[in-house]
Amino acid sequence: MTGPRYTDIVAALPADVPFVGPEGMERDQGFPFAARIGANENNFGPSPRAAEAMxxxxxxxxxxxxxxxxxxRVALAARMGCGPDQVIVGSGIDGLLGNLVRMVVAPGDAVVTTDGAYPTFNYHVNGFGGVLHKVPFRADDREDPDVLLARAAETGAKLVYLSNPDNPMGSHHPAAAVRDMVDRMPExxxxxLDEAYVEFAPEGTAPEIDPEDPRVIRxxxxxxxxxxxxARVGxxxxxxxxxxxxxxxxxxxxxxxxxxxxxxxxLGDDAWLDRVRAEVAAARARIGTIARANGLAPLPSATNFVTVDCGRDGTFARAVLKALLARGIFVRMPFSAPQDRCIRLSCGTSPELDALEAALPEALAEARGAETV
Amino acid sequence: MTGPRYTDIVAALPADVPFVGPEGMERDQGFPFAARIGANENNFGPSPRAAEAMxxxxxxxxxxxxxxxxxxRVALAARMGCGPDQVIVGSGIDGLLGNLVRMVVAPGDAVVTTDGAYPTFNYHVNGFGGVLHKVPFRADDREDPDVLLARAAETGAKLVYLSNPDNPMGSHHPAAAVRDMVDRMPExxxxxLDEAYVEFAPEGTAPEIDPEDPRVIRxxxxxxxxxxxxARVGxxxxxxxxxxxxxxxxxxxxxxxxxxxxxxxxLGDDAWLDRVRAEVAAARARIGTIARANGLAPLPSATNFVTVDCGRDGTFARAVLKALLARGIFVRMPFSAPQDRCIRLSCGTSPELDALEAALPEALAEARGAETV
Structure with missing residues (x-):
């Protein structure tokens, strides 16, 4: 008796699970995290009105x-200034990216993204047999519209991915730069345009886009x-x-x-959103302070996380990450060089940032010790 | 400016939406249903413990x-007598069917099902470019293992679908017949094996299956x-x-x-499950009584719905359905002949079945009147 005959695409996909969540890591290490600041969740929680409604x-x-x-969709259309027939609701941006890639990407089709940008997007593209063309981040750790556009034109890409603000670097482009990129999309x-973090970004980050513009989906x-x-709502x-x-x-x-x-x-509780924004801004500032106090360089952030330059290479940053995890601090880091010189810290609550503050000096000492051995 | 270049498969898919839910129908007709007994939901609700936990x-x-x-997965494995690594959790059976079809069905691959069986399965097969081979129901309105097996062997099918108990007919096979079908699967x-309704079926409906048997997934x-x-949990x-x-x-x-x-x-509240089963059994009996009192023939049901033979052809049953909908009774019916001589009534609460009882005579009179015109 043999098993099912998988498609060639699925048979060729890697069998290892790319996404390990904090629960799995807690089980592996045998103790719970003191700070859950690795997945860019919003530790300040949902609006009490939303929790009540659920x-x-x-x-x-x-x-x-x-x-x-x-x-x-009607509520979102009112918020976004468009019609309900210009809004699709899905199981998070992840689910919608999966749908969209399936709709557009046939085996062998070209797709352009930034090396080290959102891995779930790459997972979907690979999962449908697309060919990923990755361009580097700019030297200022922003995604690079010019190079993305050039590569799209060169490869005849069906999709180009841009997150603004960006994950994992926390950087952003002003609206005009994004607007310009839309206008220069190859035919x-x-x-x-992944705006998962846009509510945390400075005023003037989200461009005006005609929803009927066929060159972009946000x-x-x-x-x-x-x-x-x-909840899984994107x-x-x-x-x-x-x-x-x-x-x-x-x-x-x-x-x-x-x-x-x-x-x-x-959507009906803007006061809570404002409060979350204020909490996030305060946590961002505190993470920056903690990082600087330890001789590290926090990058500017337009998100609910701060990406911190550890000042050496990826090997060192991975050692810092490992030492933090061992001390109950769940954090993650960029995958690709030279962005992997950094670790990424989500905006936790005060007790979580207290735990970070206590653990970071030891973790750095351990990582530095490991390096000199 | 042109829009996205869809894949050939997606471009060729029908643009009409196959799944109209009761909310959409209520909006179209301008008033709410008095009885929501069309989607085989469980109108007796979730366990209070489950609601509390959520x-x-x-x-x-x-x-x-x-x-x-x-x-x-650990809780399900204990219930199913298998290991957690033999259990996959997904967004309803619908979501899991979508995953499985994607894993197995490449464009042009053969898939076998029963004509008039679960349409969402067909939707996924079509959506990935598979070729559906449909066999008829048996004369006793059960799916037909012998013919399904023969067609699978003949077409080299990668997948064969069987629901037990069956939707939309409410029929079922005893465990031994399903067990026999597994054992005769072509290499x-x-x-x-879609057992969505199995908890409502008589003892002895679910076969023993070694989870490691590579020929079947339940x-x-x-x-x-x-x-x-x-909630979307399958x-x-x-x-x-x-x-x-x-x-x-x-x-x-x-x-x-x-x-x-x-x-x-x-899973920890079997008392509630027993109570639901008793409520469903009582509602099934009452739907049967209402049907017979109106000269209709309820089919035997191993599910939480009763499929009722309206005694004439699909045109007549569709007229009955339409007349019920117009009276605020949300019901559905099988799509294909000769099963479309029936309408399908889910086990509603007592007030909902009161509404059905009140509306059915009028609906039948209207349908009969329409037919004689």
Whole structure:
């Protein structure tokens, strides 16, 4: 008896699991983290109104969600200044990226992104047999619109990915630079503008884009500023034809019903959003202070995390990361050089940053000791 | 400016949305349904313990779920008598079917199912370019293992779908017949055993299957007996190699965190499950009584719905369905002949069945009147 006959694409995919979450790491190490500041979650939590709405909806969970997600799409359209038929709701930006890649990328098709940018996007492109062309970050640790555009033109890419603000570096481009990139897209290339962190960015980061512009789709999420990563609610804004095409492939009854009620409630609580922004700004500042006090260089951040330059190479930064993990501080770091000279610290609560502050000097000493051995 | 260049498969998919939910129908008709008995939801609701667990988890929703879903998989493994590494958790059976089809079906690959069986499975197969081979129901309105097997051998099918109990007919095979079908699978064909409704079926419906048997994967869900359709939690039990292969394509952080807490709690409340089963049995009996009182023939049901033979052809049954919808009774019906002589009524609450009882005579009179015109 033999097993299933997998497709050639799936048979060739790597079998190792690329995404290890903090729960898995806690199990492996045998103790819980004192600071959960590695996944860019929003440790200040969801709006109490959103939490209440989800709790209320729990007893209604016997009903499938509205397959059109209309209530949420109407609320989002009002917020985004577009029509509900220009909004697609999905299971986080991750889920929507999976749908979009499937819609556009056939085996062998070219896709352009930045080396070290969002790995889940690459996972989807590889998963559908696309060919990733990676360009380097700029010297200032920003994604590089000029080089992305040039590579897209050169490869005939179907998709180009830009996150603004950027993860994992925390850098951002002003709206005009993004706007300019849209206007220079090669014919037939779709730009994915991932704005997962945009609510944390300075005023003037999000460009004006006509939703009917066929050259770009913008993605946002309730996972970051709205503190609902575990709810799985993301959305895309784009041209009606593109939005309708998601209906050809998406899981129509795939959204969690309480999560949608929570998202609608969250949109109605701007005061909480403002409060989260203030907490995040304060935590960013404190992470910067802690880093500098330890001789490290925090990079400017337009997000809810601070990427900290450890001042040496990737080997050293990985040693710092490892020493922090061993001390109960869950953090992550960029994958590719030279960005892997850094570690990435999410904006935790005060007790979590206390734990970071206590652990960092020891972790650095250990990493420095390891290096001189 | 042109739009995105979709893949050939996606470009060729139909643009109409195949899945219209009750909320959409309510909006179209301008009034709410008095009875929501069309989607085989569990109108008796989730375990209060599950609802409490989800409500409690709402404030924790800022955390991504454990990417391995380990706690739930351990609980399911204990229930299913297998190892956690033989269990995959996903976004409902729908989501898991989408993953599995993607893993196995390349464009042009043969897949066998029953004409009129679960449409979402067909949606996924078409969505990945597979070729569906449909065999008829048996004369007794059961899916037909012999013909499914013969067609699988003839077409070299990569997948064969069997739901037991069956949707939309409510029929079932005893365990021995399913067991026999597994044992007769052609080499290299994977059987999908969809047991979404099995908790409602008579003792002796679910066969013993070695989880390592490479010829079959069984799927179950929290959407039906556990009353959590809107939570999106389904699971599959199969061989380790097959379960691991889901990790190559699935959305690793795609599960809703409160939903998993709810599912774990639901597994710990067998008393509620028993109560739901009793409510469903009583509602099934009452739907049968209502049908017979109106001269219609309820089919035997091993599920939480009753498929009712309206005694004429599809045109007549569609007229009955339409007349019920117009009276606020949300029901559905099988798509293909001769099963489309029936309408399908989910087990609603007493007030919902009161509404059905009141509306059915009028609906039938209207349908009969329409036919004689």
């Amino acid at each position: 709790a209320r909806a729990a007893s209604d969970v016997w009903k499938y969600a509205d397959a059109t997600n209309l209530e949420l 037939g290339t779709l730009m994915i 993605f946002r999420t309730f996972s970051k500023a709205y503190g609902m990563a575990g 959305y895309g804004v784009g041209a009606r034809d593109l939005i309708r095409t998601f209906d050809k492939v998406r899981d129509h009854f795939g959204m969690n019903r309480p999560a949608q009620a929570g998202a609608v409630a969250a | 409500a409690r988890a709402a404030s924790d929703v800022w955390k991504y779920a454990d990417a391995t879903n380990l706690e739930l 290299g064909t994977l059987m999908i 799927f179950r869900t929290f959407s039906k007996a556990y009353g959590m359709a809107g 699971y599959g039990v199969g061989a380790r190699d097959l379960i691991r292969t889901f990790d190559k394509v699935r959305d690793h952080f795609g599960m809703n965190r409160p939903a998993q807490a709810g599912a774990v709690a639901a």
